[in-house]
Amino acid sequence: MTADKPLSNRDVRRAPLLDARAATRCPLRTHLMIEPPEHVVEQPLPVDVLVRIEEGRAFEDQVMAEVAAAVGDLPTLTGDEAATLAAMAAGVPVIPQAELRDHEGRRTGRPDLLVALPDPTPGGRTAYMPVEVKAHLVTAKAKGGSLGPLRACAHTDVADGLDPAAMAEVEGPWTRKRTDDLLQLAHYQRLLEHHGHAGPGWAGVIGSDRTLALVDLTAPTFQSWRNTTGRWSTLEKYDREFGFRLDVAALATDRVDGLTDEDPLVVPARSSECDRCRFEGVCTPRMEDADELTLLPKVTWDVRQRLHASGLTTRTALALADPTALPTKAIREAADHARVQTSGVPLAKVRGADVLELPRADVEVDVDMESTADGRVYLWGCLVTDRRAGTPPEYVPFVDFAPELDDTAVFVAFWDWLQRTRKAAIDAERSFAAYCWAGGGAEDRYLRLYGPRIGVDVESFITSPEWVDLHRVARAHVTTGGSLGLKVVAGRLGFQWRDDDPGGGQSMVWYGDAVAGSHEQQRRLLDYNADDVEATRWVRERLAEVWADLPRVGDLMPTG
Ligand code: SF4
Structure with a gap:
């Protein structure tokens, strides 16, 4: 099976030669690389x-x-x-x-x-x-x-x-x-x-x-x-993919050379590629103007095409659609995301979430860890709150910034402290719970990595009601119309990080400097981690406060 000539529908002889990434690259990017928009603001690539x-x-x-x-x-x-x-x-x-x-x-x-x-x-x-x-x-x-x-x-x-x-x-x-x-x-x-x-x-x-x-x-x-x-x-x-990009490139070339005024073959559509694309600043406003469906989570180009084929061409149209007429659970969820995005509310209750089931305790510990690029935890950060005593929460970090990281020793110190804190609460006849924002399950994974290494039973702790994944709690109760990451949910509830640009990739760069002896970057990493655990506490507190007033996603209607 050979392709003797391009599987393209156009005369592509004037198109530039396309490289190996073309077949998977966003086709609009191929067009814009040939016919760049006037005002491209170059965005530096994210550090990670x-x-x-x-x-x-x-x-x-x-x-x-x-x-x-x-x-x-x-x-x-x-x-x-x-x-x-x-x-x-x-x-x-x-x-x-x-x-x-x-x-x-x-x-x-x-x-x-x-x-x-x-x-x-x-x-x-x-x-x-x-x-x-x-x-x-x-x-x-x-x-x-x-x-x-x-x-x-x-x-x-x-x-x-x-x-x-x-x-x-x-x-x-x-x-x-x-x-x-x-x-x-x-x-x-x-x-x-x-x-x-x-x-x-x-x-x-x-x-x-x-x-x-x-x-x-x-x-x-x-x-x-x-x-x-x-x-x-x-x-x-x-x-098929390459042939389509060739068509796109051929038309873009003809437009640049004034041979046609035919519209480009592709429109901006959101994908993971947008975050690291130099045209993002041009495309996102166009997507917003077009009320583009791919701005919704998990609405890929293929899903978008299916929705277009059924007459639903905008987020607003999807938000207004009768949910019982939508064909799949994923599309019904997309419609709910569309309701949040088009109504302008920051947070709404998901369907069926009438009562907030948020485990609380007298002594609460928020936990967040930071790891190296090769998967070793150098920092377990904890925020302990004694709700009965009413004292201010205290941040307790367990960290090693030495070039020869002893991550097992860091875990031993963290685990011993956590168990002592738990025992003290129980001895004082107080309830205890520890919270994380697991999302991808990193905390559980690292507990299971280090626990057996030092011979402690982490499994009964992980599966107990005392270990609470707040991400799972949030997912069962609220929608932002998009990401359910801690940064987004806590942000929607009014939390602000001290650092302008907190993020996992950024923290790895800071870690390199911290290991090299930079006290400033060591402090920065600790502040970043302290903000993360404060953010999970904030979500818990604020969610309980605002729950009764949050709108239900099914009641939302597009505005404007
Ligand atoms: S920003 Fe997104 S839609 Fe626009 S060209 Fe880049 S990848 Fe394509």
Whole structure:
């Protein structure tokens, strides 16, 4: 299955060559990169994104060095197209940092590695498979199943020559979330086809555990509500996605050159990509003006298209729709989010939440932890409130900023203090509860990591009524029309953080400085953590105070 020419409906010959990310990139971004809006305010990338990019590069350099050491004789190409073509023609077994272009298909790409396969192409040339290096796990088992059987080996096995077809299959460890990896590999496969050096469809990703996961780009893999004939292979999905971006790019080019005044093929639609896109400042106001459905949580482009097909084209229309006529639970929830967003209320009761079931105690401890990039907790922060005594809450941190972090010792100190505080409350015949804002379950996960390490029973504590996940409580009772993160919920209830830009990624940068001895950043991290535990206490107190006055989501109507 080859794509001899672009699967595009337009004359794309004047479009720029698109890179490997094009097929997964927001199509409007492709348009705006060619026809930029007048007033683009450059936004610096979030610090955590920059840190991840830097870590990704460092990981890639390390893996490439290990592969080079295993192979022993790697050519140095550094993105030279002529040298890449010469190396492929000579049948070099492993080619790093290749550069390939396809002017007919309007593609360009730089696969990290091209690895020769044992069987030549039908034309008698050396066949290659593309391999990418990624600083994430590629073999973690996905919750919702897998993308099918997987063949895998160590990354340095490329030195001995690989025959993916002869390797044993492992069932189901491929993570679902890496569509972008697969489409990137499909892009390189199409480039190899153009140059007559493609294999039958094998490709690989070296993940953060240095496993080389091999995938068959021709295997049925992707399902879509638009596809009624079964699953698409990665190559089929890629061709559709890439072909559409080519149409977008071709039209944008023609508009720039004054050859057409046809409207762009795409409109702004919210996705996770927007947060790190330079056009966000242009697109968000346009989405607000258009009352765009993708501004609602979990309304993806596909869901939006389904809603449009049923005549619901704006948040307001969805908010006004009869909930009993909406087809799925997810769409009914989206309609409730739309009611909150279009009515302008900061917080509303979810359906069925008539009574606030919020566990309270005489002695309450709010808990929040901060961890390093490699998952070690350096700070357990606690805010203890004796409600009967009526004394001000006290912040008690357990922290280690030493370069040689002893995270087990930090946990021992925290756990001992928590148990002593609990025992003192119970001995004084007072009730006790500890609270966290777990969301993704980090606190429970770390309790389960460190508890067995020091031989204490954390399980009976985690499952007891004394350990309360306030995020779960909030989710059962209120909606913001969007995120239920602590920052949003506490903010809607009037809480303000001392730091202008609190956030997990930012805190990792502060931590690096704190470990290097910066007292200012140590103080900042403690203040940040103290604000987080104060915020969970604030949510508990304020929610109890305002509960009776909160509107029900079903009663909300769009304003304006
Ligand atoms: S801000 Fe979002 S919608 Fe706009 S171009 Fe960027 S990713 Fe696309």
